Amino acid sequence: MGGAERTAKKRRQQELAAKSDGAKAVAKARGGGDTKRTAAIVATVVIIVGIVIGGLVWTNASKNATEGQTIPPESVAAELPEARDGAVVVVGEESAPITVDVYADFLCPVCATFEQQYGEQLKEQVEQGTVRLRQHMLPMLDERSDPPGYSLDAANAALLAADAGKFTAFHDSLFASQPEEGKRAYDDEQLIQLGRDVGITGDAFAEGVRSGTYDDLLQREMQRVADDTSLHRDFGDGNVGFGTPTVVADGEMVDLADEAWLDKLVASQQG
Template structure:
């Protein structure tokens, strides 16, 4: 009789232990599932949120001018660029791009960027200058103009080639820190095409415009071939 009671007690204990293990396993699975689902929801929420916090603040004006930097900066420049232009890369962005970015970020320089599609027919097929310019304005709206601007010049296509597709421009933007869906939508829709074309037409009609790149301080053209021009304007070391 005692043996039977002992067997029953052991069986009951095992049953209880198994039940506890099963309960712990169920709870653990539920916690992991909640974390995964929460992470997915959070990721989608972040993807739909406009991104800010880039190297410096930008505003896209109604005419398509990208205004970068503080209104109280010591110097203000107007910069006319085309993302396909090799002179923009080799004469301005490569030697001075980082210094310009730093000066904007530290508040000593304000730049009005006029993004043009002047070389739109110089790719095969045509259209890269316009696509890149549109994407740059979308990046400025998303708060990552500095990062995107730098990436496009670092990876500049050669004239005569096709240039980047809209999907590739979106990918470049993602790598530059733009995660909002609005950026991708604006790139693919050509949301700023008309502003880019109008900027180009306006530049052609200006007596101060001398091709890309043109850098103006007021109505005076800045000689970017002269060493120290940026330091002289901003007073930065």
């Protein structure tokens, strides 16, 4: 083989080696890109899964916020005369010149706002002998807790608390720590513990809460109230019916948009 041939052969070998090295470099580069892409995809999936799991954990914790809690008992400044009259709890003296009927649900957030705004004022008027308060605690929102049933359970427990002479403290405690509508409320054992904490002794209260002593009575009262057209009002969207809170004073429905309704009512009797 001549020198020229050897030179040409060597050049071809070098060219083939260069091509081989280039192909390896390209393959390596491509492989590196795939690895980076794969790592990025895996990281994204991990982040998404973390967000989903975190969201589920937060949602579940929020939904079950009342689980294991003890309902804080509210103290009552003065012992008010109270007695159960069927499905109604009457607070105050029969001789009081003004009778106020309050229709409410323990799960109703507007009812809780009503209590915050007027609860103490009403108790003051009861204590002074001006107002006799008739509390109608209704299971109107019984399907709005998870699981359903809290409105009825709470109303039943409140009537049992009235039998024990502790309705006002029990009633105030449930509104002060009202569970959120659509989520877990309080179970029977939590209601029973609240009864103990406001001073209810004996086994009758706990037994009555667990067995639903007044469930049928309350459901009949709910139906009666819903059918009573004198308690219906126009909600402004073409929907006319009963809603909570509803307040009636001496047979006349109160306009709760007038924040001075109670002062005016008391003034009218004193004038």
